[in-house]
Amino acid sequence: xxxxxxxxxxxxxxxxxxxxxxxxxxxxxxxxxxxxxxxxxxxxxxxxxxxxxxxxxxxxxxxxxxxxxxxxxxxxxxxxxxxxxxxxxxxxxxxxxxxxxxxxxxxxxxxxxxxxxxxxxxxxxxxxxxxxxxxxxxxxxxxxxxxxxxxxxxxxxxxxxxxxxxxxxxxxxxxxxxxxxxxxxxxxxxxxxxxxxxxxxxxxxxxxxxxxxxxxxxxxxxxxxxxxxxxxxxxxxxxxxxxxxxxxxxxxxxxxxxxxxxxxxxxxxxxxxxxxxxxxxxxxxxxxxxxxxxxxxxxxxxxxxxxxxxxxxxxxxxxxxxxxxxxxxxxxxxxxxxxxxxxxxxxxxxxxxxxxxxxxxxxxxxxxxxxxxxxxxxxxxxxxxxxxxxxxxxxxxxxxxxxxxxxxxxxxxxxxxxxxxxxxxxxxxxxxxxxxxxxx
Amino acid sequence: xxxxxxxxxxxxxxxxxxxxxxxxxxxxxxxxxxxxxxxxxxxxxxxxxxxxxxxxxxxxxxxxxxxxxxxxxxxxxxxxxxxxxxxxxxxxxxxxxxxxxxxxxxxxxxxxxxxxxxxxxxxxxxxxxxxxxxxxxxxxxxxxxxxxxxxxxxxxxxxxxxxxxxxxxxxxxxxxxxxxxxxxxxxxxxxxxxxxxxxxxxxxxxxxxxxxxxxxxxxxxxxxxxxxxxxxxxxxxxxxxxxxxxxxxxxxxxxxxxxxxxxxxxxxxxxxxxxxxxxxxxxxxxxxxxxxxxxxxxxxxxxxxxxxxxxxxxxxxxxxxxxxxxxxxxxxxxxxxxxxxxxxxxxxxxxxxxxxxxxxxxxxxxxxxxxxxxxxxxxxxxxxxxxxxxxxxxxxxxxxxxxxxxxxxxxxxxxxxxxxxxxxxxxxxxxxxxxxxxxx
Numbered sequence: 001x002x003x004x005x006x007x008x009x010x011x012x013x014x015x016x017x018x019x020x021x022x023x024x025x026x027x028x029x030x031x032x033x034x035x036x037x038x039x040x041x042x043x044x045x046x047x048x049x050x051x052x053x054x055x056x057x058x059x060x061x062x063x064x065x066x067x068x069x070x071x072x073x074x075x076x077x078x079x080x081x082x083x084x085x086x087x088x089x090x091x092x093x094x095x096x097x098x099x100x101x102x103x104x105x106x107x108x109x110x111x112x113x114x115x116x117x118x119x120x121x122x123x124x125x126x127x128x129x130x131x132x133x134x135x136x137x138x139x140x141x142x143x144x145x146x147x148x149x150x151x152x153x154x155x156x157x158x159x160x161x162x163x164x165x166x167x168x169x170x171x172x173x174x175x176x177x178x179x180x181x182x183x184x185x186x187x188x189x190x191x192x193x194x195x196x197x198x199x200x201x202x203x204x205x206x207x208x209x210x211x212x213x214x215x216x217x218x219x220x221x222x223x224x225x226x227x228x229x230x231x232x233x234x235x236x237x238x239x240x241x242x243x244x245x246x247x248x249x250x251x252x253x254x255x256x257x258x259x260x261x262x263x264x265x266x267x268x269x270x271x272x273x274x275x276x277x278x279x280x281x282x283x284x285x286x287x288x289x290x291x292x293x294x295x296x297x298x299x300x301x302x303x304x305x306x307x308x309x310x311x312x313x314x315x316x317x318x319x320x321x322x323x324x325x326x327x328x329x330x331x332x333x334x335x336x337x338x339x340x341x342x343x344x345x346x347x348x349x350x351x352x353x354x355x356x357x358x359x360x361x362x363x364x365x366x367x368x369x370x371x372x373x374x375x376x377x378x379x380x381x382x383x384x385x386x387x388x389x390x391x392x393x394x395x396x397x398x399x400x401x402x403x404x405x406x407x408x409x410x411x412x413x414x415x416x417x418x419x420x421x422x423x424x425x426x427x428x429x430x431x432x433x434x435x436x437x438x439x440x
Numbered sequence: 441x442x443x444x445x446x447x448x449x450x451x452x453x454x455x456x457x458x459x460x461x462x463x464x465x466x467x468x469x470x471x472x473x474x475x476x477x478x479x480x481x482x483x484x485x486x487x488x489x490x491x492x493x494x495x496x497x498x499x500x501x502x503x504x505x506x507x508x509x510x511x512x513x514x515x516x517x518x519x520x521x522x523x524x525x526x527x528x529x530x531x532x533x534x535x536x537x538x539x540x541x542x543x544x545x546x547x548x549x550x551x552x553x554x555x556x557x558x559x560x561x562x563x564x565x566x567x568x569x570x571x572x573x574x575x576x577x578x579x580x581x582x583x584x585x586x587x588x589x590x591x592x593x594x595x596x597x598x599x600x601x602x603x604x605x606x607x608x609x610x611x612x613x614x615x616x617x618x619x620x621x622x623x624x625x626x627x628x629x630x631x632x633x634x635x636x637x638x639x640x641x642x643x644x645x646x647x648x649x650x651x652x653x654x655x656x657x658x659x660x661x662x663x664x665x666x667x668x669x670x671x672x673x674x675x676x677x678x679x680x681x682x683x684x685x686x687x688x689x690x691x692x693x694x695x696x697x698x699x700x701x702x703x704x705x706x707x708x709x710x711x712x713x714x715x716x717x718x719x720x721x722x723x724x725x726x727x728x729x730x731x732x733x734x735x736x737x738x739x740x741x742x743x744x745x746x747x748x749x750x751x752x753x754x755x756x757x758x759x760x761x762x763x764x765x766x767x768x769x770x771x772x773x774x775x776x777x778x779x780x781x782x783x784x785x786x787x788x789x790x791x792x793x794x795x796x797x798x799x800x801x802x803x804x805x806x807x808x809x810x811x812x813x814x815x816x817x818x819x820x821x822x823x824x825x826x827x828x829x830x831x832x833x834x835x836x837x838x839x840x841x842x843x844x845x846x847x848x849x850x851x852x853x854x855x856x857x858x859x860x861x862x863x864x865x866x867x868x869x870x871x872x873x874x875x876x877x878x879x880x
Contacts, residue, residue, distance in 0.1 A: 007507050007570060009561035033557060036516040036544070041557060044507050044572075067447050069484050072594045073513060073577055074546075076476040091539045096546075098593075099531045099581045104476070106514075106536075106546075117473060117481060121449035130447060132484075137513055137577070141539045153538075154512045 001347070002369075003382045008045050010394055020216040022326035023148035025338050029398045031325075038145025038153035045398060046325065048346035048378075050156070053321045053328075054135055056187045056343060057158050064180035064239050066131040066160050071113050073137050077103035079112040082298050092140045106139035111294050111316055114161040118312070119300040125165040128302065128312070129173050133160030135321065147216070149322045150282070160317040165304055167291065170313035174206065174289045175245040177317040179233045181210055181285050182252065186232040188324060189341025190331055192284055193227045194252055198261040206289040209259055211281035214330040221281040222268050223257035259283075282327045289315040338399030339422050347380040348372070349438055350400045354388045354407040364406045364416060364431055371435045396421065404434050441787070442809075443822045448485050450834055460656040462766035463588035465778050469838045471765075478585025478593035485838060486765065488786035488818075490596070493761045493768075494575055496627045496783060497598050504620035504679050506571040506600050511553050513577050517543035519552040522738050532580045546579035551734050551756055554601040558752070559740040565605040568742065568752070569613050573600030575761065587656070589762045590722070600757040605744055607731065610753035614646065614729045615685040617757040619673045621650055621725050622692065626672040628764060629781025630771055632724055633667045634692055638701040646729040649699055651721035654770040661721040662708050663697035699723075722767045729755040778839030779862050787820040788812070789878055790840045794828045794847040804851045804871055808844055811875045836861065844874050 009030040017034075018024035026032045031046030042050055058068065074096070080086035086093075086105075094106040107113065114132055122130065135158045145153050162173035178194065185192035190212050197209040211221050233248050256267055259281075268276065292311040294300065301309040325344075332339045340346070349372060353365040362383075369381040380400060382391050388407070395403045403419040410416055416434050419426045429437070449470040457474075458464035466472045471486030482490055498508065514536070520526035526533075526545075534546040547553065554572055562570065575598045585593050602613035618634065625632035630652050637649035651661050673688050696707055699721075708716065732751040734740065741749040765784075772779045780786070789812060793805040802823075809821045820840060822831050828847070835843045843859040850856055856874050859866045869877070 005505065007509070007561075007567075007572060030561075033560065035512055035553060035556070036514070036542075037540075039512045039514055039516075041512060041553070042510040043557075044509050047508055047510050050510070065445065067484050068487055069447070070482040070487050070490070072475055072479045072481060074476070074479055074579065074594055076479075094536065094538065096534065096536050098534065099583070100477075102476075113475060113481070116475070117483075120473065121447075121470075132447060139514065143539070154514055 001378075001380050003380060004384050006044065006380070008398070009043065010397065018148065020147050020150070020326075020330070021333060022150065022216075022329035025329055025333060025397070026148055026326060029338060032149060038142060038151070040149055040152055040154070045346050049325050049340070049344050050321055052344040052346075053188060053324050054156075054158070057184055057319055057321060058135065060180045060184040060187070061133050061158065061160060063183075064131075064176045066133045066177075066180075068134060069132055070134045071107070071110050071117075071136060073107055073139070074104050075107045075113055077105055079116055080105065083112050083115075083294055084297060085112070092142065094139045094141050108138055108140045109157075109316070109318075110134070110136075110159055111161065111314075112298070115294045115298045115300045115314070118163055119298060122163070123302060125302050125304050125310070129162065129164050129169055131160055131162040131173060131176070133158060133317070148326055150326045151218070152322065155320060156322040158319045158321060162315045162317070163300075163312045164314075165302060165310060165312065167313050170289055170291070170315055171206075172242050172245065174287065174315050175249045176239050177287050177315070178208065178252070179237060179239070179245055179248050181287065181317075181319070182232055182248075183235075183237075184319065185210060185212070185284065187343055188328060189343060190284065190328060191228060193221070193223055193257050193281075195221060195223065195257040195259050196262045197259050197286065205291070208287050209283050210285035211259065211283055212327055212331060213277075213279045214282050214327070215280055216330055217280035217282040219281050219283055220260040221257070221279055222260075222263050223277045224255035224271055225275045225277045226255050227257065282323075282330065284324055284327050285317075285319045287315065287317045289313075333399070336393070337397035340399045340401060342401050345401050346378070346398065347400045348377045349402040349404055350380040350382060350395045350398075352382045352391050352395060352403055352405045354391070354405060356383050356385050358408055360411045361406050361408055364411045367431060368404055368406070368416070368435055372438055375439050377438060402438060404438075441818075441820050443820060444824050446484065446820070448838070449483065450837065458588065460587050460590070460766075460770070461773060462590065462656075462769035465769055465773060465837070466588055466766060469778060472589060478582060478591075480589050480592055480594070480762075485786050489765050489780070489784055490761055492784040492786075493628060493764050494596075494598070497624055497759055497761060498575065500620045500624040500627070501573050501598065501600060503623075504571075504616045506573045506617075506620075508574060509572055510574045511547070511550050511557075511576060513547055513579070514544050515547045515553055517545055519556055520545065523552045523555075523734055524737060525552070532582065534579045534581050548578055548580045549597075549756070549758075550574070550576075550599055551601065551754075552738070555734045555738045555740045555754070558603055559738060562603070563742060565742050565744050565750070569602065569604050569609055571600055571602040571613060571616070573598060573757075588766055590766045591658070592762065595760060596762040598759045598761060602755045602757070603740075603752045604754075605742065605750060605752065607753050610729055610731070610755055611646075612682050612685065614727065614755050615689045616679050617727050617755070618648065618692070619677060619679070619685055619688050621727065621757070621759070622672055622688075623675075623677075624759065625650060625652070625724065627783055628768060629783060630724065630768060631668060633661070633663055633697050633721075635661060635663065635697040635699050636702045637699050637726065645731070648727050649723050650725035651699065651723055652767055652771060653717075653719045654722050654767070655720055656770055657720035657722040659721050659723055660700040661697070661719055662700075662703050663717045664695035664711055665715045665717050666695050667697065722763075722770065724764055724767050725757075725759045727755065727757040729753075773839070776833070777837035780839045780841060782841050785841050786818070786838065787840045788817045789842040789844055790820045790822060790835045790838075792822045792831050792835060792843055792845045794831070794845060796823050796825050798848055800851045801846050801848055804846045804856060807871060808846070808856070808875055812878055815879050817878060842878060844878075
């Protein structure tokens with residue numbers, strides 16, 4: 001992408017409304033724009049990161065056997081009356097009447113709708129286990145949306161829903177998602193700690209929040225320090241292996257971790273003081289087992305091997321992509337801007353032409369841009385006539401992992417400078433070496 | 441994907457509510473489910489097709505220089521009051537009040553919001569031309585939603601918006617999208633005819649609808665037959681070449697074509713009778729040039745090379761992916777089901793195990809499934825214990841281009857049957873030959 005033809009509106013000034021660093025950097029880098037309170041556009045740079053986050057989430061959901069569909073944003077109130085949540089949900093639910101005066105709502109979550117889909121088609125235990133997910137917009141009318149897309153009203157959520165014949169089966173489904181989440185956050189460059197959590201309005205008796213530690217987090221969390229060194233389940237994890245997943249689950253729940261709602265002072269105090277971690281955290285995922293809470297009132301039954309009908313055991317599993325983007329920034333930035341993990345960087349590299357219009361600089365940059373692009377790399381080429389200092393500041397701000405800098409002096413000797421955004425290390429090398437370094 | 445682990449709820453009976461073939465087939469193949477009037481879930485098979493359609497649209501938008509972002513679904517009423525459309529839009533606009541009693545709406549289109557984004561950041565003609573698009577849900581509260589996702593209330597739209605300093609520039613931007621649309625529909629396996637069209641509530645004085653001919657179409661269309669043989673612009677079309685795009689545009693608008701709103705009887709009658717085409721059509725895209733209709737009331741100005749401020753000239757360009765899926769089916773099906781063009785097929789091939797549980801059949805199928813999957817093909821493996829007849833009917837219904845059929849007799853001689861869904865041609869070949877045929 002040539003910057004001269006891109007739309008990446010960089011703000012020079014720190015926006016006053018931003019209270020936390022991720023919000024400030026997302027606004028400054030032209031990733032998002034607030035359209036109304038707690039409702040954001042994702043500008044092109046932000047959209048690229050969001051897409052990469054979603055693709056990692058999707059990849060790991062699929063690996064764990066979940067199947068993607070897409071449910072609509074607007075729901076009929078009737079479904080929520082069946083489950084009993086229509087009246088219970090409160091003012092966070094955006095209630096709407098259509099032109100026929102039928103009560104609708106903008107879905108804050110999809111337990112009811114997916115249960116309705118399930119009961120319409122699935123009649124036998126032979127179709128189980130089943131896990132259906134979508135990545136879809138949700139709306140929760142927060143009284144105080146803030147921190148940019150960290151706590152917004154219209155937001156994106158990956159929500160998966162599992163269906164099993166028995167509690168035992170449902171626990172296996174739960175552990176599949178537990179494992180998939182560990183892998184997902186790791187691939188996003190985050191160390192997330194699963195913590196026992198309150199089940200809140202979803203209901204149920206087994207629930208974990210996945211929390212990353214950050215000073216700006218909204219939750220208080222208490223855990224054992226050992227988590228930081230636990231191994232992430234491997235890419236070839238067999239999700240059908242009940243004992244294997246159980247071992248992963250046991251390991252990751254073997255030491256103390258809880259949010260303030262579930263905090264047990266006595267248990268925490270029993271940990272040697274030097275191993276205690278008490279910090280603030282950002283919730284980036286939440287998983288629930290809630291048994292027959294929805295299947296029973298909504299009549300989602302299957303015939304079991306015994307020939308009888310059984311209410312299915314369900315769980316739901318949420319990750320917020322539009323919250324994950326700022327969470328990644330909170331975990332990875334410096335005073336000059338964002339430092340993207342390579343897996344979610346909007347571009348793999350930025351080519352900086354320090355003297356656009358200079359024939360040698362132009363030729364060097366075009367060569368690098370063409371070679372990397374045709375090899376499938378996402379490259380931003382800063383071909384504008386801005387000052388070199390502005391270009392450097394922009395490249396640092398947007399946090400692309402590698403900067404390839406072509407100035408007249410180096411280019412005269414057939415060389416460019418390659419800078420690692422994270423470490424700041426710079427290396428001068430030939431143009432071909434720079435290309436090979438990126439492709440290597 | 442193993443069918444035994446997939447969610448593809450096939451309906452055996454023809455659903456009563458379906459009036460047109462695409463609606464019937466989408467319901468029967470388990471592609472969609474109506475959640476409330478005119479509001480659909482896209483079940484996994486449908487989601488796969490929709491994703492492929494969106495990716496082709498995206499690819500051609502990017503090729504034409506448009507830049508993707510993502511605007512939210514909910515908009516503030518204020519923006520629409522600025523443009524004057526809030527009161528004008530009528531009952532199709534879903535109006536909402538949030539918990540603070542602020543008037544909002546579910547966006548039926550995004551001219552106002554994108555103009556607001558533009559005016560916030562772009563100040564100079566040097567940033568032009570600019571074309572921003574997103575693929576996002578829209579809501580239009582149709583009084584009579586029908587024909588499944590062909591005319592639904594919550595639907596997906598790719599909407600692009602161009603910004604230029606002058607009318608001349610805007611016409612070039614218009615022709616970029618005109619050309620991109622010809623390529624897009626062609627890649628989707630459709631022959632779309634651009635027709636002069638009424639600009640309706642969007643406004644403006646230059647507009648084309650892209651129409652595909654189908655008996656179930658809602659529009660009456662009149663055109664010259666020559667369209668059917670016009671060449672589609674090539675993949676290496678230079679979108680910056682003003683004269684080149686103009687030649688494409690002139691060619692494709694050189695002969696008569698109009699919807700009923702713009703129909704000119706005299707001009708049509710001047711065509712030799714054997715060359716007249718009078719038919720029903722489905723609108724699959726609509727492009728507009730509307731000058732300063734929004735930039736003027738909303739103050740979207742840039743400084744020109746003359747140092748003065750100019751209202752930008754705008755256009756908007758829509759394609760409905762959730763309508764395109766049924767449109768493709770209307771254009772490509774037979775009495776047994778859907779016939780997908782390869783570019784949008786939910787799977788590249790289906791492997792049919794005629795005797796699941798038979799060691800030789802299982803081994804042959806697993807070998808083919810593994811070889812094709814690891815080569816990046818999307819393969820559905822029917823490993824269920826359904827009857828062979830049911831499996832054949834399902835494969836035909838869902839319209840996957842190639843069926844690889846493994847029965848005990850053929851497999852005993854190391855062979856399988858390969859069936860072309862479109863022609864019905866069947867060929868017996870070795871397992872390796874079948875694999876190579878798919879990979880070739």
